[in-house]
Amino acid sequence: MTVSDFRRSASEFWREFRKVRSGVFGLIFLAIFICILIFEPLIVPYPEANEKWRDITYWQDLPSSAPPSWINLFTSKKRAVSESIEEYAFSETLAGAMRIQEYVFEYDYSASVAPSDVVFHASGVGKPTVVISIQRPDGLSIDLYRKQLEMSPTQDARVSIDRSAQTAAMNFGKKYSPSEGVQLQTIKTTDVLFSEAKQGIFRSPSPLVGIYKLKVTLLLQKAEEKIEDAFVTVAGRVHGILGTDNSKRDIWSGVIAGVKWAMLIGLLTALVSVSIGVVYGVISAYVGGWKDSLMQRIFEIFISVPMLPVLIVMSAVFKPNIWVMIGIMCIFYWVGPVKTVRSMGLQIKEETYIEASRALGASNTRIIFKHMVPLLIPYAFASMALNVPGAIVVEATISLLGLGDATIVTWGQILQAANSGGAMLSGMWWWVVPPGMAIAFMGMTFAFVGFAMDKILNPKLKTR
Amino acid sequence: MTEKIIEVKDLQKWFPIRRSISQFFKGEHNYVKAVDGISFSINRGEIFGLVGESGCGKTTTGKLIMKLLEPTEGTMFLNGEDVTHIEKDELKRYRRNVQMIFQDPYASMNPRFKIRDVMEEPLIIHKLGEDRDARMKMIEKALMEVKLNPPDEFLVRYPHMLSGGQRQRAATARTLLLNPELLVADEPVSMIDLSTRAEILHMMKEVQRDLGLTYLYITHDLSTARYFTDRIAVMYLGKIIEIGDPDDVIDNPVHPYTRALIAAVCEPVAGKVNKPKVVPIKGEIPSAANIPKGCRFHPRCPYAKEECWEKEEPQLQEIEDGHFHACRRWKEVVEEAGRG
Numbered sequence: 001m002t003v004s005d006f007r008r009s010a011s012e013f014w015r016e017f018r019k020v021r022s023g024v025f026g027l028i029f030l031a032i033f034i035c036i037l038i039f040e041p042l043i044v045p046y047p048e049a050n051e052k053w054r055d056i057t058y059w060q061d062l063p064s065s066a067p068p069s070w071i072n073l074f075t076s077k078k079r080a081v082s083e084s085i086e087e088y089a090f091s092e093t094l095a096g097a098m099r100i101q102e103y104v105f106e107y108d109y110s111a112s113v114a115p116s117d118v119v120f121h122a123s124g125v126g127k128p129t130v131v132i133s134i135q136r137p138d139g140l141s142i143d144l145y146r147k148q149l150e151m152s153p154t155q156d157a158r159v160s161i162d163r164s165a166q167t168a169a170m171n172f173g174k175k176y177s178p179s180e181g182v183q184l185q186t187i188k189t190t191d192v193l194f195s196e197a198k199q200g201i202f203r204s205p206s207p208l209v210g211i212y213k214l215k216v217t218l219l220l221q222k223a224e225e226k227i228e229d230a231f232v233t234v235a236g237r238v239h240g241i242l243g244t245d246n247s248k249r250d251i252w253s254g255v256i257a258g259v260k261w262a263m264l265i266g267l268l269t270a271l272v273s274v275s276i277g278v279v280y281g282v283i284s285a286y287v288g289g290w291k292d293s294l295m296q297r298i299f300e301i302f303i304s305v306p307m308l309p310v311l312i313v314m315s316a317v318f319k320p321n322i323w324v325m326i327g328i329m330c331i332f333y334w335v336g337p338v339k340t341v342r343s344m345g346l347q348i349k350e351e352t353y354i355e356a357s358r359a360l361g362a363s364n365t366r367i368i369f370k371h372m373v374p375l376l377i378p379y380a381f382a383s384m385a386l387n388v389p390g391a392i393v394v395e396a397t398i399s400l401l402g403l404g405d406a407t408i409v410t411w412g413q414i415l416q417a418a419n420s421g422g423a424m425l426s427g428m429w430w431w432v433v434p435p436g437m438a439i440a441f442m443g444m445t446f447a448f449v450g451f452a453m454d455k456i457l458n459p460k461l462k463t464r
Numbered sequence: 465m466t467e468k469i470i471e472v473k474d475l476q477k478w479f480p481i482r483r484s485i486s487q488f489f490k491g492e493h494n495y496v497k498a499v500d501g502i503s504f505s506i507n508r509g510e511i512f513g514l515v516g517e518s519g520c521g522k523t524t525t526g527k528l529i530m531k532l533l534e535p536t537e538g539t540m541f542l543n544g545e546d547v548t549h550i551e552k553d554e555l556k557r558y559r560r561n562v563q564m565i566f567q568d569p570y571a572s573m574n575p576r577f578k579i580r581d582v583m584e585e586p587l588i589i590h591k592l593g594e595d596r597d598a599r600m601k602m603i604e605k606a607l608m609e610v611k612l613n614p615p616d617e618f619l620v621r622y623p624h625m626l627s628g629g630q631r632q633r634a635a636t637a638r639t640l641l642l643n644p645e646l647l648v649a650d651e652p653v654s655m656i657d658l659s660t661r662a663e664i665l666h667m668m669k670e671v672q673r674d675l676g677l678t679y680l681y682i683t684h685d686l687s688t689a690r691y692f693t694d695r696i697a698v699m700y701l702g703k704i705i706e707i708g709d710p711d712d713v714i715d716n717p718v719h720p721y722t723r724a725l726i727a728a729v730c731e732p733v734a735g736k737v738n739k740p741k742v743v744p745i746k747g748e749i750p751s752a753a754n755i756p757k758g759c760r761f762h763p764r765c766p767y768a769k770e771e772c773w774e775k776e777e778p779q780l781q782e783i784e785d786g787h788f789h790a791c792r793r794w795k796e797v798v799e800e801a802g803r804g
Contacts, residue, residue, distance in 0.1 A: 352571035359530050360586040360638070361559040371574055 016456045023452020029445035036259050045240060049253035053409040060158075062248040063116040066239040068430050072111075079237035080115035080194075086231045098221055105214040105232045112207050114194035117162035117235040120216055124151045126225025131217040132159060137210025140197060144168045149218075151227075162189045169193055177201045243430040246421045251414065255434045258411040261322065262442050265395045265410075266388035269326050273333035274384045281338040282372050285345025286364065292342075299338050307332035308397065315403035322405040325398065329391055337383045341376055348372050378457040385450030389443030396439055411435035468544075469646055469678050470529065470562075471505035475538035477524050481753060496753045498524040500702035501538070506646070511672065511679040513693030513710065515686055515725070519749055521702040522682045523567075526650045529680060530564045531555060542646075560590060563639035567651040569631035573623040579634055580619040583607070586641050606637040609674070611667055629660035633667060640671065647672075648680045653688060665692050686729050690714050695786075698722050701760045702752055704780065708787035718789040720765050720797055721745070759792060767797045 017023050041047045052058035063082060072078050089104040107118070120132060132145040144165035149157040169192040170184055176197040187202065194212070195205030218227055242252040284295040311328055314320065320328070348354065349372065357367055398404055399412025400419065414435040418424075423431040478495035487494065499521045506512040516522045527533045529540070531550070539548045547558055566572035573582045583603040586592075593599035600619075607615035610633040623631055632652055639647060652668070653661040665688060672679060683689050689696050690710045698706040698713065698721065706719045717723045724745035747764050750756060756763050758773035765772065772792060780788040791797060 352566050352568055353574045355532060356564070356566055356572040356635075357574075357585065359532060359559065359564045360642075361556045361589045362585065363589075366589065374576060 013456065017452055020452035020455055022448045023455075026445050026448025026450075026452060029441060030449060033259055033263065033442065033445060036256060037263065040256055040260070044250075044253040044256045046250050046253040049250065050257040050409055053249065053254065053257070053413075054406065056247065059244075059248040059250070061117075061119050061121075061233045061235060062244050062250060063235040063237060063239050064244060064248045065246045065426070065428060066116070066235075066237055066244045067428075068241055068243040069236070069238040070241075072238060077113055078111040079113040080109065080111040080234065082115075082234060082236035082239045084231060084233045088230065088232075098219055101218045101220065101227060103216040103218075103230050105216070107212045107214060107232070107234060108210075109194055109207070109212055110209050111237075113237045114188075114190045114205075114207065115234045115236050116188075116190060117160055118190065118214065119161065119233045119235065120159040120214070120230070121156060121233065122149075122151070122218075122227050122230040123153075123156040124225070124227040124229075125153065126151055126220060126222060128221070128225055128227065129219040130157070130159065131219070132161070132165075133215045133217075134161075134193060135213040135215060136193075136197075137208060137212065138197060140172075142168055142172050142193065161193075165189050165193075172197075173201045242434050243428075245414075245417060245423070245428070245431050247417070251431060251434060254409050254414050255411065255438050257409050258414065258435065258438060259442075261408055261410045262392045262395075262438070265322065265326060265329075266392045266442070266446065267384075269329045269333055269391035270384040270387035272326075273330045274337055274380050274387060276330065276334040277337040277383075278341050278373065278376050278380045279368075280334065281341030282345045282368055282376065284338070285342045286349050286368055286372065288349075296342075299335055302332065303335040303338075305332070308394065311394065311398055312401060312403060315398050315401075319403075320405070322395075322408060325395060325405065326391075329394060333387060333391065336387060337380065340379065340383075344376060344379065345372055348375055378453075382450055382453035382457055385446050385453055388446035388450075392439060392442055411439050466507040466510075468505045469508045469510075469542070470680075471541045472529070473503050473539045473541075474501050475499060475503070475525070475528060475540065476501050476536045477521075477528055477533055478536045494753060496751075497702050497755055498752055499528060499535075500752075500755065502699070502702070502704050503538075504697055504704060504707065506678055506680060508645075508678055509672075509676055510695060511669075511681055511693045513689040513696035514680065514682045514699060515684065515689050515696055516699035517684055517725070517749060519752065520699045521752070522684075522699050523650055525699070526564065526648045526680065526682045529646075530562060530648050531558060532564075556590070560642045561644055562646045562648065563642055563644035564648040564650065565632070565635055565639055565652045568655050569628055569635050570623070570655065572635055573631065575623055577623070578619065579621050579623065579626070582623065582634065583619075583638050583641065586638060590642060592641070602641060603637075606640045607634070609640060609671060610634070610637040612637065627660075628656045629664055632656060632664055636668065636671065640675070643675075644677070646678045646680065648682070650682045651684070652681075654683065654685065661688065662691075668692075686714060686726060698725065701749065701755060703760060703790070705761065705791070706787075706789040707780065708789075712784075712787050718783060718787075718794050718798060719761075719791045720767050721761050722789075723797075759790075767793055767800060769793060 036043065048058065069081050072081070085105045085107060091102045093100045127148055127150055129148045130145065131143070133141055133143045135141045144161055145159060145168070151157050166184060166187055166189050169189040170182070170187050173192045177199045180200065180202045182202045191205055192201055194207060195201050196208045214232060216230070220227070240250050240252050242255060244250055280295065280299070284292050307329070314328055315325065318324070354367055354371055357371055395404070395410060396412030396415065399410050400416045402416050402420070404410060404413050404416070415432065418428070418431040421431070476497070477499040478497050481494045481496055483492065483494055502525065504512070514522045514525060524533065528535050535548060539546060541547065542558065542561060550558055580603070583606070584599055587599045587602060593602055603619070604615040607618060612618050612630060612633050618626070618630070618634065626634065649668070653664050656664060668679070669692065671677065681689065681693055693710050695708065696710045696713055697704045698719065700721050706713055706717070706722045713722060714726055717726055745764050746766070750763060756773070758775060759765070759768070759778055762768040762772040775792065778790045778792045780790050782788050783794070
């Protein structure tokens with residue numbers, strides 16, 4: 001086939017394809033998925049989500065179990081949004097040999113629910129003493145934290161107010177609401193810090209909006225000690241496009257990172273298994289006789305072994321990576337097109353041109369691959385598209401059972417984490433729905449494309 | 465002494481058919497005896513016609529000679545060499561010497577191949593021609609030989625863009641590329657318009673003369689057989705029942721079946737419109753799975769007497785030089801037919 005022939009048959013196919021509306025929808029979705037795949041680093045806030053999915057430190061500045069930010073649009077009680085404050089007022093004073101560096105970060109708090117954490121970050125070298133205090137819009141100032149930091153080029157300083165200033169918050173609250181009996185463990189630091197200083201600050205706080213000044217004072221004793229890149233992150237009560245899970249992971253990043261794995265699993269499994277199935281079916285049809293019977297019995301053995309239990313057992317025993325899993329799926333999926341292809345092959349092999357080719361001296365290999373397989377390629381493509389969702393769902397199932405590849409992030413694994421993290425019980429729908437929808441959409445995409453191709457390429461289904 | 469290019473002796477092809485369980489345990493076998501012991505030879509440079517009605521085994525014979533089927537019994541010799549059971553490389557070599565033109569030019573080429581690819585296939589298979597250019601030169605030459613002019617125009621077309629006659633020419637050209645000695649032509653013109661038939665046969669004859677080919681021409685059409693062949697054999701139910709010079713066989717038929725076959729030929733003769741022809745034959749051809757005892761033609765033969773089904777099957781006998789037949793009562797038949 002030359003290029004122009006190919007172009008002509010492709011345009012013919014496209015003209016037919018356009019008429020099948022579901023197929024066009026499928027193509028649009030497919031295009032969207034491919035765009036996501038290409039632009040993944042640009043659209044996710046945490047591009048290393050795939051590699052660092054199980055790395056707690058990568059996610060530690062995020063809020064835990066936070067719903068998506070856009071739910072603020074639907075509630076009257078606005079929740080604080082995650083943000084990062086990189087601007088500060090800096091001043092340095094000398095006291096003898098000691099340098100006193102002061103960073104003042106301004107945080108404009110305007111929501112009704114306080115952020116879940118405020119974290120100070122800095123990199124540098126040395127062991128400076130850090131003193132952190134906060135100045136509230138009502139003029140009150142609270143000393144939050146005082147400690148010696150240890151910093152080296154490999155170790156950055158990180159101070160979480162929520163964790164380290166609990167006692168300070170309790171003492172502050174007790175001053176203004178002495179009658180409330182609370183215990184240290186039950187106090188949410190930020191709730192106290194960002195509330196009006198009055199009776200009931202612990203149990204029914206009312207937010208104090210305005211500019212908060214976070215003053216970070218660092219005492220540097222030695223000349224070689226230095227501080228760089230100081231910034232503050234505010235972990236909100238809502239986060240990003242799809243919120244976070246209970247391990248503080250950004251679900252949007254995870255779902256988007258899952259696209260490529262779903263595509264890989266689906267397409268590779270479909271490609272390999274359908275190719276094997278088509279060739280097997282054609283050979284079986286072509287050789288005929290007892291060899292055909294034998295090949296069909298082998299096929300029946302494979303088709304009657306239930307894939308999922310085998311896959312579950314194999315996964316549990318061998319802890320396979322994604323490639324092994326694709327391989328195992330191929331072992332079970334290749335049977336899909338065999339029967340149809342064999343019946344088509346039986347028909348094709350009776351064509352005179354096959355006999356003519358044989359009379360010319362063509363080898364069996366040549367007849368199978370030059371004359372028979374090309375006729376089955378359209379069917380193979382449709383069959384591939386229809387096999388993709390199955391493979392994705394199977395991988396998700398295996399992952400949902402906690403047996404997936406632990407080095408990547410797939411939708412099934414997000415769902416598994418949601419399941420074991422009690423997302424259902426605590427109403428964390430943003431943890432369950434997006435990966436589920438993604439699986440459904442990806443499956444739908446390929447099913448639509450496959451059905452449309454099937455409709456066009458399978459003459460039996462043609463209705464006019 | 466003319467040289468025999470191919471000789472078959474007592475060639476048989478029996479296709480096994482499904483047995484019932486009781487037959488299986490009794491060890492009985494059922495066969496369709498498509499070809500049931502035929503012997504003939506074809507001389508170099510000759511056009512040998514094999515004539516018979518559909519289902520008589522003539523196509524099976526063609527396929528046996530083409531080695532698309534394995535014979536059940538009998539032997540085949542090509543240029544004196546035993547080729548009854550050959551495999552792989554020998555078979556490939558055999559296929560360079562013996563080629564086939566198929567009945568249906570619409571089906572004998574892969575519809576997805578261009579004529580160029582169709583023609584190139586035998587060259588690729590037999591590794592002829594060093595590169596594509598060399599192969600294209602050979603193809604063009606072959607296409608010229610079959611009068612497909614200019615070749616370039618046809619090379620880029622698909623088979624469906626050619627007329628039936630053009631396709632059969634292309635199919636012939638494809639077989640010629642391998643320089644075969646023997647061409648098996650299985651009803652090469654039966655699917656072609658009447659108006660083009662003569663042209664194609666003429667072309668085939670010309671090619672034969674140019675290249676010194678030998679044809680095995682298989683047909684059900686006596687009129688083209690007479691026009692085209694040097695010798696014809698009439699087949700009935702897997703056996704040859706008459707062989708001879710075409711003029712001899714058609715003008716002086718001996719076997720009652722040959723007579724019937726000749727009588728059945730339609731002729732557009734003025735004044736004979738709408739007059740049904742009297743065909744001296746009754747009934748349908750019996751199943752090859754259940755061949756009648758004695759002379760296999762007796763149930764349909766108007767001249768059959770007791771001896772025809774009581775005695776064993778008659779063998780080919782010569783009545784004059786090169787004219788053989790297999791009828792026990794041939795003298796009576798010729799007499800009776802002559803009377804009336």
